[in-house]
Amino acid sequence: MALQRVFISDLSGRVGQTVLIRGWIFRLRVLARTTFLIIKDCTGQIQCVAAPEALRDMRPKLDDAVEVQGVVCEDERAKGGVEIQVTTAAILNRAAQTLPFNSSSDIRSVGNEILLEYRPLALRNDGVGAVFRIQAAILRHFREWLTARHFTEIVSSKIVSGGTEGGTNLFEIRYFDRAAYLAQSPQFYKEHGVAGFERVFETGHVYRAEPHATSRHLTEYYSLDLEMGFIDGPEDVIELERELLTYIFERLNSDHWPILRRYRQDKLPALSGAPIWTFDECVARLGRADLINDLDPEAERQLCRIAEEECGVAAAFVLGFPLASRPFYTHPLTEARAAGFDLLFDGLEITTGGQRLHRREDLERALMSRGIDPASFESHLKMFELGMPPHGGLAIGLERLTAQILRLSNIREAALYPRDRYRVTP
Missing domain, CATH: 2.40.50.140 (Nucleic acid-binding proteins)
Structure with a gap:
């Protein structure tokens, strides 16, 4: 035998x-x-x-x-x-007689472009492969925590007729006899899911046609999205994310510390102590009157340092950005401020979330205030005639989260096959 x-x-x-x-x-x-x-x-x-x-x-x-x-x-x-x-x-x-490196090589001297060109070989190297083992664990723990809390996983289309934010930053594709686009977010489908299941989550690629060439941006990235109904305000979503990420971090610390310790000296923190600061409070703390609509990278780094000094964790939730700077479907916190938030972690924004508008008439007013004809969103707006509850949610960029957890210098190191302004192969 x-x-x-x-x-x-x-x-x-x-x-x-x-x-x-x-x-x-x-x-x-x-x-x-x-x-x-x-x-x-x-x-x-x-x-x-x-x-x-x-x-x-x-x-x-x-x-x-x-x-x-x-x-x-x-x-x-x-x-x-x-x-x-x-x-x-x-x-x-047999492997080729000559290779640019071996799976057992010290890859610190190997350039990122070579590591991408020979990706399978690089993945057999512990220094590269470990990144994606951690990433797989993040994804697994994200799913299991939400599933245990009555969330239903959904899978939505990535071919759409328009954008969720008024048609900007979209990749156009030829769809038989008409134009279609690659989805920049599953936001609308998540909201439809709330009307059907109350609590939903999705993991999948999203696409942003933004001509960035930085260490923190990709044109295709993997988004961890969730949406939940019957909330009282954005604080409900913030509290859920605190608990979710604390769970993920605890599991990584307990199950994968031998890998984590190669990349960071300290264990991942609990986020239960991460403060909630308003956008205006952040501007005042930083003394940055030039920050009008959003935070810049230096502001994100400084705020995380302040949070670590004051609260013991290098993370902070920033709530109440100017309403005009957020997507049209964002619920107002005040007349001029949005019930939307960002989570900054270890010097970088890793989450955008908040409470959404849940009444059709409010969405129509929001669209018209931005010069957008509500008729172009009719297929979405009619879902708000089906008893849509007050709801909110968030999106976490998996590659960014992985890079921050492992303190990688470039987000492309956390993407198996990164897509940016210049790369579409392998």
């Missing part, structure tokens, strides 16, 4: 057994009478020890895809306490 492949993480309980493993050659040391191979699969690494006859005519090299058959032996010096004495081995596919 042929041996079934065993994952490396399962080998410690198979001492004395003959096993078959598959993976890539991560490290290789060839001596006169013995060859040492470190084989890596998706669960870990193990040292394999081979005599010359076991590797006859194999000519192994780094990053070859291989299968190895051998006996699991105890070795207290080995990682995991076991190694494999090789009986046979075979190449499943």
